[in-house]
Amino acid sequence: MKKLIPVLLVIFSVQVVKAQMVSVENLQTYVFKLASDDFAGRGTGEKGENKAARYIARELKKLKLRPKGTKKYYQDFSFDLKLMNPENPHGPMIDKGKVNGKNIVAMVDNAAQYTVVIGAHYDHLGLGELGGSREANPQGKIHHGADDNASGVAAMLELARILQTNNQIEWHNYLFIFFSGEEEGLQGSKYWTDNPTIDLQNVDYMINMDMVGRMDSITRNLVIHGVGTSPNLGSLLNIANKNNLSLVFDSSGVGPSDFTSFYRKEIPVIGFFTGQHADYHKASDTPDKINYQGEKEVVQFVLNMVNQLDTMPKLTFQKTVEKQSGRSHFKVTMGIMPDYTFSGNGIRVDGVSDGKPAANAGVKAGDIIIRMGEMDIANMGDYMKCLESLEKGDKRMVQIQRGEETIEVEVTF
Ligand SMILES: [Zn+2]
Structure with missing residues (x-):
């Protein structure tokens, strides 16, 4: 009998290791499915989103997660959709009437006292009629949302599979919430936190994954929001960083x-x-552009972190300094997506919106803005200050570093 024990131990530990492996194939399958034309951009309340909801619920059932919505896996809600008037962006919003959203909620139940919430939104912009598109003529185009946010959903389903079968992590329950209505102003998460399906007092912390599919394989940057919401979270995250990502x-x-x-x-x-x-x-934003290997590293990071926090006491909440929401005191827009992970001098442009001042002036993705008018632009703060000072119709010479060259373009705001 004694001799048998080491053999059993070996078999057991091999199984645990196998269960913990993150599968690139699974991530690919999920992203290609959710971002396919079949789901028509998963616009909140639309057929495509409902189809995606059924698909996710089916996967959760296969993985044997416990339903934790109000109607099995689902939690229905509705909200008034108000859209900005593109003709008059600072004027009154256009009322588009009631939209019906649907959160999907499921639990890895370890009969523990505390629960970790893992969330990602599964809705996207549909055919461009719900607002938020950066296409010049969005109407009728399927907004595939592979990175935003089929990538987050895929990561969640993979985490659900691993946490459900992993018997090492058991001091917490894991509640998976797939949010609807995120693109219309965080509607699904607002609704769930106001109408929670478990006691909020017992939530240890919340993990969110939104756009986790485009890791740059050279910089290996991974942005982590909310690091100030609990003391020592930063050092805990650094310990979980076993694969040396650039956090x-x-x-x-x-x-x-x-x-x-x-x-x-x-x-x-x-x-x-x-x-x-x-x-x-x-x-x-299509599935072929996702860095699946990079996404696997994100999921592995989350697992390391969850593993590490599993045996620790409940995290203490701490308020953080809130950034000004900004938008309201700008009279103009530049129409660029700044690269928030860029740490060099200037503002690196990650993308430009068609038909907006930057695009009209010929600014391109990859450009680094270093000067606007009389102002040197070293960082986000300088950029914001400059935008605040501008009126509609103002023109400024903008100095840009493009590769080795420094060029100047005139931007009309
Ligand atoms: Zn989005």
Whole structure:
């Protein structure tokens, strides 16, 4: 009998290791499916989104997760959709009426006292009629949303599979919430945090994954939001960084994704993001452009972190300094997506919106803005200050570094 024990141990540990492997093939399958034409851009409340919801619920059932919505896996909600008037962006919003969203909620139940919430939104911009598109003529184009946010959903399904079968991580329950209505202003996460299907008091912390499919394989940057929402979170994350990713910390608990709703309920949040790109909110955000190997590293990072936090006491919440939401005091827009992970001098342009001042002046993705009019632009703060000072119709010479060259273009705001 004694001699048998080491043999059994070997078999057992091999199984555990196998269960923990993140599968690139699974990530690919999920992203290609969710971002396919079949799901028509997953616009909130539309047929395509409902189809995606059924697909996700079926996968959760296969993985044997416990339904934790109000109707099995689903939690229905509705909200009034108000869109900006493109003719008069600072005027009153256009009321588009009621939209029906649907969160999907499922649990890895370890009968533990505390629960970790893992979230990602699965909705996207549909055929461009819901607002938020960066296409010049969005109507009728399928906005595939492979990175935004089929990548986050794929990461969640893979985490669900591993956490469900992993018997090492068992001091917490894991609640998976696939949010709807994110693109219309974090509607699904707002609704769930106001109408939670478990007791919020027992939520240890919230993990959010929004756009985790475009890791740059050279810089290996991974942006993490909310690092200031609990003391020592930064050093804990550095310990979990076993594969030496280049972590870019953002301390704020408020940002452009669903983690904000949990921060508002005083829950520590950790939001993952692999960075902006030129296909952001365009029809060209397609599955072939995803870095699946990079996404696998993100999922592995989350697993390391979850593993590490599993045996630790509940995280303490801490308020963070809130960045000014900005937008309201700008009278003009430049129409670029800045690269928030860029640490050099200037503002690196990750993408430009068609038909907006930057695009009209010939600014391209990859350009680095170093001067606008009389102002040197060293960082985001300088850039914001400059934009604040501008009126509609103003013209400024903008100095740009493009590769080896420094060029100047005239931008009309
Ligand atoms: Zn988005």
